[in-house]
Amino acid sequence: MIRFLKNRVAGPENPSQSLVLGSLEFELMEILWSRGESSVRDVVSKLSRPLAYTTVMTTLDRLFKKGLLDRHKSDRAFVYLPHLSRQQWERTRAENLVAGFLSGPNPSRELLLSCLVDAVGEHDAKLLDELEKKIRNRRKELLRQGQP
């Protein structure tokens, strides 16, 4: 009870920090995103490597404290479910990242923008390559049709 009150009064951690996940945390989140509501035992059974029950329980508890999971008791054991969908989690992460850059000094804003421009440019180049390939194929087709 005291721990619960302490958690509630302390409020959530820095939101951008709470969205950063370690490899085990991410694996557990993946399981919960795919399975939905699960107990610790269910999660342990779905892991790709053998891990102690207590390790998983502690990690899930940490995720709950980060605000990424909700939980309720069922038959004396906690059942966990994701607080955010995977899409929401990714979106919030991206928003926090961009907001962090934009609130920073000028150089970091410019860096972000130049990265975005480069990314868009690369995408454009790929698209233009594809279109050029289509044009070449159509030219060949027309040449074949033109030949007797």
Add this chain to the structure above:
Amino acid sequence: MILPYLLRLLSLCFASFFVLNVAVTLLVRVSCKSAIRFAESRTSVTAARLLLALRLLPFGIAALFVVGLGLPSYLWLEPAAASERIGAICAALGILGAATWSISVTRTVLSLLASWRYHRLCRVFGRQTQVPGESSPVVLVENEAPLLAISGLLRPRLLISSGVLRALSADELNAALRHEHAHRTSRDNAKRLLILLAPDALPFLRPLRRLEHTWSNLAEWAADDRATAGDSDRAVSLAAALVQIARMGTRPRLPFLSTSLLACDRDLSARVDRLLQPVPIIPAPAGKPHPRLRIAAFLLPACLAAILLTPSTLSAVHELLELLLH
């Protein structure tokens, strides 16, 4: 005595224009999706005409009502000595109507100025020359920017950069010039001016923006179809010219009253795919309309005017305006 009379007239004109413009705009907005779907099932030229007509419909109906019915009925039936006061709602609607007109006129003047300045700059820094495949002189700008556009309203000129001349092969250049020529013959810049002049019923929400955007895309498709005229080789050359220009990097920002070969990147893929279709699209020949259509186009407005301008119609309109005024 004349001032209150004129003030009432102005308030009524602006208020009735605003009310009708909003009402028809909302109707067009509601039917926008199905209208676009229907238009897209027709040829690109017909579809572009249809959507432009739909975009201008609210302005046309509102202006026709004010000029054709509101004004004559007021001038004929309203006694100059009447000492009526303008109601609050009418005044508010009149102010809104005047505001939408002011925004539209300001937008148009600014666009005309921007277009004139851009054209002048190109003429100062470029030179007039002849390009193979183009009968009228073009303005050649010594620059690597991907510039190939038609600018101007009364005598639209082709603007081209030396970078584009170097980048395109003879066939590609010919196809691109035919595309620009198609824009010129269909007077797309003048149509853009009409869109600017037709005031948005709700300027900050721009409910007909989607219609304008689709029209703009369809006008490009129509110019593509006219340029290729069903010739598969020319279609492939135009597609290659589009990709070549897209590769040249960031395009210069052109004023609203101009049309360029590659106006919107998002449409590039769709345009190239259309041009590479196995069965080329042949646009309908731009001949004179059928004689019956021409007679109908003359008779219909004449009959409508004869019915609307009868004394009973005018007095009914006057009563309606009196209701709005108070």
